[in-house]
Amino acid sequence: EAAGYAVYLAEGRKCCGRPLITGGQADKARPWVDHNVALLAGIAAQGIPIVGVEPSCILTLRDEYLGLASDAQRARLVASQAFTFEEFVAREVTAGRFNAPWKAQPGKALLHGHCHHKAMVGNESTVAALRAAGYVVEVIPSGCCGMAGDFGYEIDHYAISRAVGEDRLFPAVRSADANAVIVASGTSCRHQIEHFTDRRAIHLAEALAGALAQ
Incomplete structure (x- = not known):
């Protein structure tokens, strides 16, 4: 709006x-x-x-x-x-229709791409939307967060789920600057990141809202 x-x-x-x-x-x-x-x-x-x-x-x-x-x-x-x-945001930005009042420098954003989104769409639209808002974007070279739908919620898969996230995603989040925004559009991804790193990840929509000039 x-x-x-x-x-x-x-x-x-x-x-x-x-x-x-x-x-x-x-x-x-x-x-x-x-x-x-x-x-x-x-x-x-x-x-x-x-x-x-x-x-x-x-x-x-x-x-x-x-x-x-x-x-x-x-x-x-x-x-x-x-x-x-x-x-949608990337398309509208390209068409010159997304005219939000952005802050001058909202900061840095670390992006973890959702597996389903990466497979069918890719990360490019997410990166484009963040850059349009002025963020300096770093894409975490992560695979799956480890949750994989309801896989990580099952007790028998807990250790495997954690190991998958610890491969690349969790270390990158833990080492990120405290002022950096962690962006993950998948609900399960955000839960997984917070559970294992104590860092709160936010949806792209929240990141864009945070970049609006008040």
């Missing part, structure tokens, strides 16, 4: 179905898929961008919904207007 956009929440939406799909229960997710497609198709038909802040949720609309929805045509319509927050 600070950049001049009217933001509306899609009231009545169901879970995107990602947890069930990941758990091999795609058939149980179909009712939610069809509900969301029916809800969002009218919005997409008007050319209104459907923006999601959790990468896995919005990318499920772009990927798995195409094969799961009962109405494939409307699912394709929804997918065509579905954007991650990073993609």
Whole structure:
């Protein structure tokens, strides 16, 4: 809204179905898929961008919904207007439409890319959005944070989950300057980082909000 956009929440939406799909229960997710497609198709038909802040949720609309929805045509319509927050901001910045009042020097941002986002979209849009706000960006050369959906939440996987994060991500966060902003768009990524490093990571949207001139 600070950049001049009217933001509306899609009231009545169901879970995107990602947890069930990941758990091999795609058939149980179909009712939610069809509900969301029916809800969002009218919005997409008007050319209104459907923006999601959790990468896995919005990318499920772009990927798995195409094969799961009962109405494939409307699912394709929804997918065509579905954007991650990073993609939307980067697109609007490039088009000259994202006119937020930024601070002169918001500082340094360390970015940990979400696995699903990196696989389907890449880190480029996130970096572009942060740089547009004036951040000096360093991309942490990390793989997975170790959480991997619900993998790291299970007690039998705790040690493996920690070891994955300790490979590169956690040391980079611990050694980061105290004034640096740690950016991670994935909810699980942020939880994992805070749990093992005592550093709070924030979503890109929070980082951009923090860079606004008051």
